[in-house]
Amino acid sequence: MSKEDLLKEFLMDDIVEEKGYMTKEDVSKLKFIDHSNSKLISVLKIAILGKNDGDSVDTMVRKLNQTLNK
Amino acid sequence: MVINSITLTNFQCYFGEMKFEFKAGLNVVIGDNGAGKSKLYDAFYWVLYDQVFDSLNREFKKTNQVKGNLVSDKAKALCEPGEMVKTEVEMVVYNPKQEMEYTLTRSYTVSKNDSGVLRQDPESNFTILKTDKFKISRPMVNQADIASLLKGILPDDVKPYMWFQGEQVDSLIDFKNNSTLTHAINVLSDIREFDFFEEVSQKAYEAAEKEYHRRLKEASSDTRKNEELENQKQRIQRDLARLEEEKKLAAENLTYAVERKDLLLNKVDDAQQIKSLNNRESHLKERLKEIDERLVKMKAGINKSLISRNWILKGAGSLVDMFAEKYDIYSQTRNRQEAAFSAKKEALDELYKEFRLPVDVPEPIFVKQMLEKEHCLVCDREAPNGSAPYLKILELLERSKAHKQKPKPEPITKHDFSKEFKSLYQNGLSLQGMINHADHEIRTAIGDILESEAKYKEVKGELDSIQREIMEAVNASSVSSIDSSIDIVNEFQSQLEAIVSSEKKLDRLKYEAEAKQKEGKKIDEELKGLSTGKISPILEEKKNVLEDFRDIAKSTRERVFNRLILQLEEEANHHYYSMTAENKSVRGRIKLEKQANGNYMPKNLDSEGRILTSINDSNIILIKLAVIMAIISAKKSSPAADLYPLITDAPTSKFGDNYAIGFCRAASQVYSQSIVISKDFYNKPDLQQRLFSEAGEKIGNIYLIEPSLSEEVQREHRDELEVRLTKIR
Amino acid sequence: MEFIKRFEDRAPVYAKVYREPIVNRFANVGGGKETEMFERGKFFSNVYELYMYAAMLGLKKNYRIPLESVETQKFIEIRDWKTSTELVRFITMALIARSNLDMNELENMEEAQVERTLTELKDLLEEYANGGFDLIYTKVQDEPYFFENEYCFVEMLGEGI
Numbered sequence: 025m026s027k028e029d030l031l032k033e034f035l036m037d038d039i040v041e042e043k044g045y046m047t048k049e050d051v052s053k054l055k056f057i058d059h060s061n062s063k064l065i066s067v068l069k070i071a072i073l074g075k076n077d078g079d080s081v082d083t084m085v086r087k088l089n090q091t092l093n094k
Numbered sequence: 095m096v097i098n099s100i101t102l103t104n105f106q107c108y109f110g111e112m113k114f115e116f117k118a119g120l121n122v123v124i125g126d127n128g129a130g131k132s133k134l135y136d137a138f139y140w141v142l143y144d145q146v147f148d149s150l151n152r153e154f155k156k157t158n159q160v161k162g163n164l165v166s167d168k169a170k171a172l173c174e175p176g177e178m179v180k181t182e183v184e185m186v187v188y189n190p191k192q193e194m195e196y197t198l199t200r201s202y203t204v205s206k207n208d209s210g211v212l213r214q215d216p217e218s219n220f221t222i223l224k225t226d227k228f229k230i231s232r233p234m235v236n237q238a239d240i241a242s243l244l245k246g247i248l249p250d251d252v253k254p255y256m257w258f259q260g261e262q263v264d265s266l267i268d269f270k271n272n273s274t275l276t277h278a279i280n281v282l283s284d285i286r287e288f289d290f291f292e293e294v295s296q297k298a299y300e301a302a303e304k305e306y307h308r309r310l311k312e313a314s315s316d317t318r319k320n321e322e323l324e325n326q327k328q329r330i331q332r333d334l335a336r337l338e339e340e341k342k343l344a345a346e347n348l349t350y351a352v353e354r355k356d357l358l359l360n361k362v363d364d365a366q367q368i369k370s371l372n373n374r375e376s377h378l379k380e381r382l383k384e385i386d387e388r389l390v391k392m393k394a395g396i397n398k399s400l401i402s403r404n405w406i407l408k409g410a411g412s413l414v415d416m417f418a419e420k421y422d423i424y425s426q427t428r429n430r431q432e433a434a435f436s437a438k439k440e441a442l443d444e445l446y447k448e449f450r451l452p453v454d455v456p457e458p459i460f461v462k463q464m465l466e467k468e469h470c471l472v473c474d475r476e477a478p479n480g481s482a483p484y485l486k487i488l489e490l491l492e493r494s495k496a497h498k499q500k501p502k503p504e505p506i507t508k509h510d511f512s513k514e515f516k517s518l519y520q521n522g523l524s525l526q527g528m529i530n531h532a533d534h535e536i537r538t539a540i541g542d543i544l545e546s547e548a549k550y551k552e553v554k555g556e557l558d559s560i561q562r563e564i565m566e567a568v569n570a571s572s573v574s575s576i577d578s579s580i581d582i583v584n585e586f587q588s589q590l591e592a593i594v595s596s597e598k599k600l601d602r603l604k605y606e607a608e609a610k611q612k613e614g615k616k617i618d619e620e621l622k623g624l625s626t627g628k629i630s631p632i633l634e635e636k637k638n639v640l641e642d643f644r645d646i647a648k649s650t651r652e653r654v655f656n657r658l659i660l661q662l663e664e665e666a667n668h669h670y671y672s673m674t675a676e677n678k679s680v681r682g683r684i685k686l687e688k689q690a691n692g693n694y695m696p697k698n699l700d701s702e703g704r705i706l707t708s709i710n711d712s713n714i715i716l717i718k719l720a721v722i723m724a725i726i727s728a729k730k731s732s733p734a735a736d737l738y739p740l741i742t743d744a745p746t747s748k749f750g751d752n753y754a755i756g757f758c759r760a761a762s763q764v765y766s767q768s769i770v771i772s773k774d775f776y777n778k779p780d781l782q783q784r785l786f787s788e789a790g791e792k793i794g795n796i797y798l799i800e801p802s803l804s805e806e807v808q809r810e811h812r813d814e815l816e817v818r819l820t821k822i823r
Numbered sequence: 824m825e826f827i828k829r830f831e832d833r834a835p836v837y838a839k840v841y842r843e844p845i846v847n848r849f850a851n852v853g854g855g856k857e858t859e860m861f862e863r864g865k866f867f868s869n870v871y872e873l874y875m876y877a878a879m880l881g882l883k884k885n886y887r888i889p890l891e892s893v894e895t896q897k898f899i900e901i902r903d904w905k906t907s908t909e910l911v912r913f914i915t916m917a918l919i920a921r922s923n924l925d926m927n928e929l930e931n932m933e934e935a936q937v938e939r940t941l942t943e944l945k946d947l948l949e950e951y952a953n954g955g956f957d958l959i960y961t962k963v964q965d966e967p968y969f970f971e972n973e974y975c976f977v978e979m980l981g982e983g984i
Contacts, residue, residue, distance in 0.1 A: 025284060033654065034291075037646045045642075063639045064646075071291055071643075084294045085301060088643075092302070092636035393973040397866040400976060401906050406879045407913065408980045413882060417920035424926040431927075507930035509937065511826045515926060518827075518916040525913050536977060543974070 028056050030072050035065075066091060095187045095247050096767050097739050098195070100141070103182040104166040106133040107801065109816035116769060117794035120762035122785065123771045125799040130817045131771045134799070135259060135743040138769075140164070141183040141200045142244065144218055147259065161214040162204050170204065170212065171813035178205040187247055196234075196243060197223040248738050251281045255722050257741045267696060267718040275686070275721065276693050282725040283658055288651035295647040299640040306629070306637045313625035323621050330614045334607060341603045348596035348690035355589040356697075356705050358582055364571030365582035371564045372579070378557040385550045392546065396539050407525060408532040414522040421519045428512060435506045461491050596690070659686050659694060665724035666696070666717075669764065673716050673756035684717055696721050716753065720760070727764045740768035755784055762792040786823070796823040826929075829938075830915060831902035833945040836895035837874065841956045844963060846870055846896075849976075866976050871904040875914060876976065877955030878948060882917045887950035888957055918947050 025033065034040075035051040045064055046054075060066070070091055074084045101113040107130045114123065114134075125131045136146040145154040146164065157164065165181045173179040182201040189196070202218040222234040222243065234240055248256060254266060255278060268274040279285060307324070314320035358365075400406050464470055464487050470477045477483040568579075622629075666684045674681045682698045689695055697705060698717055740761060754774035761768045775782050776798075786793060798820040803811055837846070846852075850873040851865040867873040881887050904911050919926070922944060929940060962969060962979070969975055 025287065030287075034646055034650050037649050037653065039642065039646050039649055043642055063635065064642055067639060067643050071294055075287065075290055081290070081294055081297060085298045088294070088298045088640070089301060089636075092639060093632065396974045396977055398868070400867075400876060400980075401872050401910065404907070404910060404913075405977065405980060406876050406910070410879060410883050410913075410917065413917040413920050417916050420920060420926060427927045428930075507927075508932065509825070509930045511926070511930055514826045518912055518919070521909055521912045522916045525909060536980070540974065540977065 027072050027076065031056055031065075031068055034068050040064075063092065095189055095738070097741075097769065098186040098188050099184075100134075100137060100186075101182075101184040102134070102137050103184075104169040104179060105137055105140075105181045105183055106130075106146075106164060106166060107815050107817055108133065108137075109166045109168040112817060112819050114797060114819075115795055116767065118767050119792040119794040120758055121767070121769045121794035121796070122758065122775065123769070123797045123799060124773070124775045124782070124822070125771070126773055126776045128804075129773075129776075129799045129801050131773065131799070132259065132743055134771055135741065137183045138185070138257065138741055140218075141185045141198050142247065144200065144220070152261070157202060157218045158216055161202075161216075162212055164202050165204050166816070167812040168814060168816055170206075173204075173206050175206045175208050175210045178203050189246070193227040195225040197225065197231075199223070252738060255282060255726070256738045259743045263715050263718050263722075267721050269695065269714070273693050275696060278722065278725055279655075279658065279662070279694075282722075285651070285655055285658060288647070288654055291647045292644075292651050295640065295644040299637070299644040302633075302637045302640045306633055307621070309629050309633060310621050310625050313629060314621070315626045316624055320621065320624055323617050323624070327614060327617050327621075330610050330617070334610050334614075337603050337607045337610065341600060341607070342691065344596050344599045344603060345689075345691040348593060348600065349693070351589045351592040351596060352690065353695070355586065355593060358586045358589065359705065361571070361582050362586045364567065365579040365586075368564060368567050368571070368579035369583055371560060371567060375557065375560045375564065378553060378560060382550065382553050382557060385546060385553060389543065389546050389550065392539070392543050396543065399535070399539065403532070403535060404525060404528055405532050405536060407529050408536070409529070411526050411529050414526040417519065417522055421515060424515060425512075428506075431506045438504075458491060461487055465491070600690070659688075662686060662721070662724045665727050666720045669723045669727070669760045670716060670720035672760045672763070673720060673753060674713070675756055675759075676753075681713060684720060686721075716757070719757065723760060723764045740765040740770075742769075743771040755781065755788055758785060759788045762788075767794070782822070793823070795821065798822050826937075826941075827912070827915065828902075830941050830944060831911070832900060833941065834897055834900045835874070835945055835949050835952065836890070836897050837877075837949070837956060838890060838953055839894040839896045841960060842896055845956060845959055846873060849873060849970075866973075868906070870898045872906060874898070874952055875904070875910060877959065878914055878952040879917075879955070880958055880979075881951030881954035882914070882921060884954070884958070885921065886954035886958065887947070888953045889950050890946075890953055914948070915944075918944055918951070921951070922947050 032051060032054065035046060035054065036048060040046055040051070041048060045062060056069070067088055070087055071084060074087060079087070096118055097116050099113055099115045101111060102108040103111045123131065123134060132147065132149065139154070140146050140157070143154075144157050146157075146160055147153075148155045148160075162170070165179055169179045169181075180201050180203045182199060184197060184199045187196050187198070188194070198220075199222075200218050200220045203215050205213045207213060222240060223231050224234050225231040234243065254262070258266065266274065267278060280289075311317065311320050311324065460471060464477065465484070468476065468478050468484065470483050470487065473483075475483060477487060663684060663686045666686070670681070670684055682700050685697045685699050686694045687697050696717060698713070699705060754772065758770060761770060775785060782796075785796075800818045800820075802816045802818060803814060849865060850867040850870045852870060867876065901911060924940060924944065929937065932940065959979075969978075972978065
């Protein structure tokens with residue numbers, strides 16, 4: 025799956041709308057490169073990029089931890 | 095990767111050098127049994143994996159286990175002492191993306207020493223040559239590169255689904271093991287990506303949560319209470335884990351029960367019918383037994399009656415009459431004799447009348463005494479000797495003596511059998527009365543027997559027809575025997591009960607788990623409440639975001655998986671229909687059904703959604719193949735169909751002609767390159783023509799292989815066996 | 824009961840030639856439950872019952888065959904034919920009826936002569952029984968399937984009477 029598709033796939037989950045992050049309509053308009061203040065989206069992007077780069081699970085966990093500490 | 099060619103030199107039944115060239119699309123190698131099809135398959139396997147398939151033990155064997163058997167017998171026979179003979183397989187693959195060609199060569203040598211004994215090498219030799227677009231070749235030596243290349247040709251976990259022999263299809267998607275489909279999906283689709291995210295999110299969340307709780311503890315006003323709560327929290331975690339285990343188990347049980355119930359569903363109606371027929375049969379057998387026992391008793395009794403009821407006297411009435419006549423004469427005579435006797439007696443009495451003594455005469459002994467005493471005791475007077483009273487007394491004495499001498503009359507007869515004869519006569523008379531009834535009694539008794547015999551015949555007829563009905567029902571139904579019909583009904587009942595109880599259990603477990611989780615949250619709140627200092631909001635936010643990430647990752651994976659399943663179903667049915675296009679009759683529809691334990695099982699349903707039980711073997715294999723192909727074709731971005739070739743030897747061996755065409759057609763649509771080694775097209779030029787037209791532009795090369803010897807002869811003349819190769823297209 | 828008692832002291836015999844084909848075949852020699860015995864194909868519980876049957880057959884048809892110069896087979900004294908005394912008495916009566924015994928004369932005979940008469944009566948019984956056996960045997964030869972019927976002897980009663 026491409027990065028775009030992956031990101032959209034996650035954000036289309038019902039939980040996203042339930043928790044008030046984004047509406048489904050906004051998700052369909054979203055592009056990967058768009059800047060976002062949402063920590064959730066940052067997390068997703070890091071995870072997707074890391075997967076693409078072939079990061080290991082532990083590496084990913086560390087990266088996410090670092091990002092969210094800022 | 096595309097396989098451009100494979101060249102076999104002295105490999106097993108292939109004597110000399112044989113080259114097969116392949117293109118993209120559908121390539122077919124046609125050969126009859128014993129022609130060398132599975133040995134060709136072995137060649138592919140051997141060059142890459144240093145193994146060949148032992149069909150006898152149904153397992154792969156390494157070179158060092160097989161050794162000299164790899165080499166063509168003819169080549170070995172022709173080898174002179176002091177010389178060597180080598181077997182070799184060379185495969186050329188092409189990577190279109192990198193425009194790189196790789197030549198993989200594996201060889202194995204045996205040598206004959208001077209005395210003609212074969213020396214076998216322990217291992218084979220393997221080399222790879224890399225040729226770029228400029229046709230410059232270099233050997234590959236770097237092990238990491240080699241490993242990567244081999245993986246690129248065909249990764250291990252994908253291998254079973256792309257390179258398989260007909261016999262292996264069954265285990266790839268095992269209808270009895272519901273994790274095989276899940277496994278295949280995991281291997282062949284990109285669902286693994288989402289597994290990765292799920293794992294990452296879970297770990298990240300756990301780390302964040304741990305950190306958060308640590309901070310809470312540090313900031314807590316009451317470390318003891320904090321610890322207490324932490325312990326409680328841990329207990330809850332353990333309980334939740336345990337509940338999860340129980341849930342898994344209950345789900346497995348439920349899945350099993352549902353499977354069994356579905357399987358039995360079709361059989362139950364039949365089984366119940368057979369069961370009720372069976373009951374009637376038992377009942378009739380009982381009755382028959384009763385009637386038989388009664389008959390035996392009656393017949394035994396009837397013979398007994400010959401004597402006990404005097405039936406043997408039937409018709410003997412005249413004998414009584416005969417005797418009566420005689421008896422009449424006898425008794426009359428007897429009467430006369432008795433009368434004469436009486437008369438004689440009377441006369442005698444009369445004759446001795448005067449000697450009759452008066453009533454009041456004393457006994458002779460007193461008379462004697464009176465004479466001696468010379469005294470009459472009667473009148474109490476003196477009776478001197480010679481006096482008148484004395485003489486009177488003497489006379490009395492004389493008279494009694496005379497009376498004693500009176501002769502008795504002669505008896506009537508010497509013997510008196512009158513009483514006995516009378517009893518015989520009376521016995522005869524009374525029995526004669528009975529004789530007249532004997533006829534009636536006999537007729538009645540025989541009549542009863544005949545009636546019972548008729549009843550027996552009737553019941554036996556009923557029993558025979560019921561037994562025929564049962565046999566017919568068993569043959570027509572899917573129930574295998576009369577006994578199993580009772581088992582089926584009983585098992586069906588118990589599985590229904592098991593389903594209800596498992597479902598109840600799952601509900602209960604879910605409820606319990608929810609309650610525990612609520613408890614856990616409460617404790618979290620309490621823990622939070624204990625902290626006096628402020629927990630960094632960043633930390634809290636981190637925990638929350640990662641929690642959401644975890645939930646989203648999990649939910650997304652499930653969503654994607656479910657979608658994949660639906661897609662798979664659609665693709666599988668598409669392939670299945672394509673494969674069975676010429677045999678539409680009984681094929682049903684493939685459904686991928688979710689089990690309680692989370693696994694998916696392929697089911698074959700009829701138009702009403704009921705499970706098709708009457709499908710034959712070929713359909714089952716086709717369903718499995720269709721599902722495998724669907725997994726590969728459904729994911730457009732999956733590399734499998736594009737990069738890996740399908741190599742299969744005789745998957746259609748159980749099929750009819752039409753299925754063979756159908757399979758090839760489907761394969762040509764799904765795989766960018768497929769090599770099908772099959773016997774179905776052998777000696778069938780019409781079928782081959784249809785193959786060409788069906789596969790259309792997707793058709794690659796088509797070969798025909800034939801052995802130099804027939805299969806029967808091969809065994810004795812192994813040294814002469816070789817394969818002839820003809821390119822048809 | 825002098826006469827009857829003395830008659831019942833006798834033990835009549837039958838022709839040995841009938842032992843296998845008739846006596847052993849149709850009579851139960853030895854004990855056993857009625858239905859079991861029946862299932863073994865025996866129609867008479869014991870030899871004397873069969874003997875009585877044969878005797879009656881002969882007596883009714885007035886068919887008798889002397890037992891001259893044939894091997895004979897004993898079984899038991901008449902007084903031990905316990906199943907039915909009245910039947911035994913009936914047979915005795917029938918024998919007297921069929922014989923030329925003069926009952927009045929008998930009463931006037933000497934002991935030795937009475938004994939001889941009793942012997943003659945026993946002989947007569949044997950002859951009638953022999954006749955009965957002959958009739959049965961002939962039927963066995965001529966119509967063997969007749970005896971496959973379980974109540975064949977009942978049916979035989981109705982024949983030729």
